[in-house]
Amino acid sequence: MFDAEALEAARKLFARETRFMMGCVRIDDLPAADLPEVAFAGRSNVGKSSLINAVTGRTHLARASNEPGRTREVNFFVLDEVLRLVDLPGYGFAKVARDAARKFQNLGRDYLRGRPNLKRAYLLIDARHGLKKVDEEALEALDVAAVSYQIILTKADKLKPAEVDAVVAKTLAQISKRAAAFPRVLATSSAKGTGIPELRAEIVAACQL
Ligand SMILES: Nc1nc2c(ncn2[C@@H]2O[C@H](COP(=O)(O)OP(=O)(O)OP(=O)(O)O)[C@@H](O)[C@H]2O)c(=O)[nH]1
Ligand SMILES: [Mg+2]
Numbered sequence: 001m002f003d004a005e006a007l008e009a010a011r012k013l014f015a016r017e018t019r020f021m022m023g024c025v026r027i028d029d030l031p032a033a034d035l036p037e038v039a040f041a042g043r044s045n046v047g048k049s050s051l052i053n054a055v056t057g058r059t060h061l062a063r064a065s066n067e068p069g070r071t072r073e074v075n076f077f078v079l080d081e082v083l084r085l086v087d088l089p090g091y092g093f094a095k096v097a098r099d100a101a102r103k104f105q106n107l108g109r110d111y112l113r114g115r116p117n118l119k120r121a122y123l124l125i126d127a128r129h130g131l132k133k134v135d136e137e138a139l140e141a142l143d144v145a146a147v148s149y150q151i152i153l154t155k156a157d158k159l160k161p162a163e164v165d166a167v168v169a170k171t172l173a174q175i176s177k178r179a180a181a182f183p184r185v186l187a188t189s190s191a192k193g194t195g196i197p198e199l200r201a202e203i204v205a206a207c208q209l
Pocket of ligand 1 (some may be wrong): 066070158
C-alpha cells in the first residue's frame with residue numbers, strides 16, 4: 001500500500017513538533033481555513049484523542065480518558081505549521097446531560113459539513129464492535145456532505161490478528177457502495193502502535209504534503 005520511502009517521509013514529518021492551537025466551542029470561532037486539515041470523528045470513547053497522540057508521538061497532547069464525552073470542543077493541533085489535526089467530540093453518547101451532549105455533538109457535525117480545507121475525515125470504529133447503527137448515520141451525513149472520509153478501526157490490540165482481518169473485510173464490504181468513502185480500511189492500535197506509520201502516510205497522501 002505504501003512503500004518504505006513513503007512511510008519514512010511520513011515518519012519524518014510527524015517527528016516534527018505538534019502544538020495545541022485552540023479548542024472551539026462555537027462554530028463561529030473556528031480558525032481561518034488556511035492550512036490543510038484532517039479530522040478524527042467517531043463514537044465517544046472510540047479512541048480519537050488517543051489516535052492523535054499516537055500519530056504525533058505524544059502521550060498527552062490530546063486529552064484522552066475512559067470517561068465518554070471527554071472531548072467537548074473542536075480541538076486543533078498544528079503539525080510543523082503545515083497541517084492541522086482536528087480532534088472532534090464523539091457522538092452516540094447518552095450519559096452527559098442531553099442538552100450539553102447535543103450541543104457538542106452538533107458542533108462536530110457542523111465542522112464536518114462546512115470546512116473547505118478539510119482534506120479527509122477519519123471515521124473511527126472500534127474493531128471489536130464494527131459499524132453500528134449510530135455510525136451508519138455518520139456515514140450517511142458524510143456522504144450527503146460529500147466529505148472524503150476513511151474508516152479506521154481502533155483498539156486492534158483487543159482482537160486476534162485474524163479477527164481484525166475479518167472486521168476489515170466486513171467493513172470494506174459494508175462501505176463499498178458509499179460514494180465518499182475511501183476504499184481502504186486501516187486497522188490501528190494506539191496502545192501498541194499498530195497501523196500508526198500507515199496512518200501517517202495516509203494523512204500525508206490525503207493532504208498532498
Ligand atoms: N486497548 C486500547 N485502548 C485504547 C486504544 N485507544 C484508546 N484506548 C482507550 O479508550 C479510552 C477512550 O479513548 P479516547 O482517546 O479518550 O477516546 P475519544 O474517542 O477521544 O473519546 P471522547 O473524547 O469521549 O469522544 C481510553 O481509556 C483509552 O486509553 C487502543 O488502541 N487500545
Ligand atoms: Mg476525545
